[in-house]
Amino acid sequence: MLTNLLAIGPELVLTLTVVLVLIADLVIGDRPARRGSLAVLSFAGLAAAAATFFLLPDGGPAAFGGLVSGDGLGVFFRGLFLVAAFFGVAFGALSDEIPVERFGEYAAMLLATTLGMSFLVQSQNLLMILLSLELVSLPSYVLAGFRRGDSRSSEAALKYVLYGAAASGLMLYGFSLLYGMAGTLDLSAIGPALNAKAAGGSVGIRAGIALAALLSLAGFGYKVAAVPFHQWCPDVYEGAPTPVTAFLSVGPKAAGVAALIRFVVIGFGASVATPPAGGLPWPVLLGVLAMATMTLGNLAAIPQDNVKRLLAYSSIAHAGYLLMGIAVGTPDAVQAVAVYLPIYLLMNLGAFLAVMAVRAKTGSETIADYRGLVARSPALSIALAIFLFSLTGLPPLAGFIGKFYLFAAVVKAGTPFFYVLAIVGVLNSVVSLFYYARLVKAMFLEASPDGAPAVLVPVPVGLLLAILAIPTLVLGLWWSPLADLAARAAGIVG
């Protein structure tokens, strides 16, 4: 029992932190330093959760009768989520979009989402996946609609709920079909069971498996904002408070990607190196999804005038790049995804933090209000330019390394389909330059409109920007430690 509990130590600490934050919020009441003390309490909880990683059982055995896996993939992503939660809480504490009297609520919801993400990546069981996904979703709905008086925020939350409910419903239906055909909820047993069924089965059985798998994909596709489950994304990202958007764009997305890897690659055993699992051509299916997602995300981002909406489409495009890695499904490709996501977290959070800082002073999120920003706030503009060019994937910035790993995995797959995918992928990077550079152009190449306010960056925001920008620069030239960690996550002894 103790081994079982230790295996979910970080999650237990997180649960405790959520409860403590809620109680502390009540106890502290209207005293000054309410925001600060709640933030410190959350940070302490996250640090304690991180500390329990050292108590995880050796060798990563599955716990609770196979409900949760203790493998490297889970450990890697649970660590990453703690980092995402740290920035999420910090952003919220520094943003005027989160009123002080509701900061406790914000932190609790955010930590609860993190708890759900943490369970999701290690779920080895269909029911467990569904429950954790709901645990991610429910607090996210609250976060998306955090500005109650704001109609855009409410609309965003409603859209999020409706799409989420539909996606969960489809997924649940898919899972029930899978259970019916495989006779088990255990992910590690479903693949072999379906393979056996598909091998000798009629067309009807094979079609049933395909239907079940596609329906199940809906839930994951919704979380990572992949086409055609992406429509909620721009509205939610635009309408939600910026700290929430920042967190949603990295946390739940990364959790969805990791869960999809577990479902497809580990569960179905799908990769270009293996025969079609359960009779389904997973690599091609996911590859087509990847192409559609990145192409739509990049093309739709071009005409956007709202920076948060632009970054929303950019995050859809990045989901497309990540899907390429899952489509390949080899250990190399999983490693590439695991290299990409932390880098993506850094640069995307950085970009949103800069947007938040500009919004705090100008009250605007439109590109036109970024004109001449370099004269008004040089350091902030340079930091944002670094994040944007890193998102484009230009060397020597970290984003290039992420893309290099992904494209290397795709090219290594070596089938004609994946060569085409690689070409579509790199051409998409060129398209993405166009809209990232639009923002850079506004900041650096255009003059400030008359009377545009100076944007002074508060010290803590500046510190956070530096914490995000420095690794974005350094990882582009020296990425061994990250690659080694990612190799362990992918089960490659590195």
Add this chain to the structure above:
Amino acid sequence: MDLTTNSMLLTWTVFTPAIGLTAILALLALRPLLRLSQQAVDEASRAIGLMASLAAAALGIALWADFDSGTSNLQFIHRFVWMKSWNIEFFIGVDGLSLSMVVLTGVVFLAGAIASLPWWGRLDDHHPHFSKKRVPAYWILFLLLEMGVLGTFASQDFFLFYVFWEVMLLPMYFLIGIWGAPTRKDPDGRTRGGPYAAIKFFLYTLAGSVLMLLALIAVYYASGPATLADGSQAQHTFNLVHLTRQAHDGIFVKAGAILGIPFVHIVFVAMFLGFAIKVPMFPFHTWLPDAHVDAPTPISVILAGILLKTGMYGMFRFNLQIFPTGVVWAAWAIGILGVINIVYGAFVCMAQKDLKKLIAYSSVSHMGFCLLGLAALTPQALTGSVYQMISHGIVSPMLFLLAGVVYDRAHTRDIEGFGGLAQKMPEYTALTGFAFMASLGLPGLAGFVGEVLVFLGAFAAQDGIFRVLVAISALSVIVTAGYYLWTMQRIFLGPFNHRWEHLHDMNWRERLTLYPLAVLTVIMGVWPLPVFDMIRETLNTLLASMPAGIAG
């Protein structure tokens, strides 16, 4: 060939600009502490930038002085393992081809640096001059660009090359976008100006380089085992020396086809496209006139003088060195596209009204000779191609500097709007005439040597089609003479246009850049041996690796 570190001189050359830009960054950081005025910081940045370019140029010449031209082996090698997990090495070194480009980089950037100063000559205060705008940032980007170019020419590891290659993009984008011409509407209502030209340059070159990235990955996975700098064995390699050796052993010819196309062909094309956009080769040349017209003078100088050469250099270093069979396969296409560059560029020049646009298209035309020389694959043609790269790297900066001289004074480059300037600016007229002659290939000046070698070499090529190509491009030389002479006539001769009463002749800053380049043009025209010596062994080795029956 011994590939161990044997000199740090090249490393110092490549990273001298980095030292300069770090100094400027330190200056900016210390500014509040030292209570420096804006003007003091500007002047110090200029001084640091000039010193760094001077030092890089001097180090480049020092490399040449120390260079053993009797071998094609790499010299001044600095090599260590950079990223073990991908077998990426920091590996720089030069052979004759690299060295010629490194030396040229030093010279062109030094000229660009001097032209970026507001010193030693009067500037019209009514029109804000780029050299007085955001000075420290300008010099930081200028030096970053120089480091990227030097690194590109010195890299002997494919991954390292790619990183340096891409490092050139960002500074160029900002240098054209911020210090170039402001956004305006052209007569057809289209948006033009620095920001437009900058993003066009950026998108075109990035489109080429992402294809190169895929080629790089494909080459890596097709490569065989190699020994890394730390003595360990690697399964695959980015090391160009090893890749070349493996290529000669036929490893890429045997590699599996991609999308049904032989490996060598598809990878060759992917890399060639990346380089061709930079050259720029027809039909990918359209970014160049826009970039030149709206870039500030020194950036045009650098763009024409050295950035276009990175594309040609890449073709020699990668397409020719690693995929010689690919060049043979594509020789016809490269030759024909080269001739289209020559002829089309020349005819488009005839129609230009903007002096800078005319010079930009003349660059397109002249880079065509380099392509034709490469495609012909004979010793003279290759020598001519490289010589043309160097002579164009000296002459085209002169042309852009001269265009800058008149633009700084008249604030227009409209060829039709001048007339009779020879009366008012005799020195300027003489220098422009000289540069035009050099560019149109007058014997005794630099441009002639490269062109004539390309013609001779291509005429001797085994494939008869090259005789036709030579005949067509030789005829286009008449068009070249035509547009230059007609331009001379419209700007300098005829009745004096009294609108230009206030123009004054050359100042010392301009003389400081133009006369040394003019001297180099003459030397290269009458005494080409030093350059031939430098590149001979390298080109011989490249040709010796050609499939039998092609070379010679």
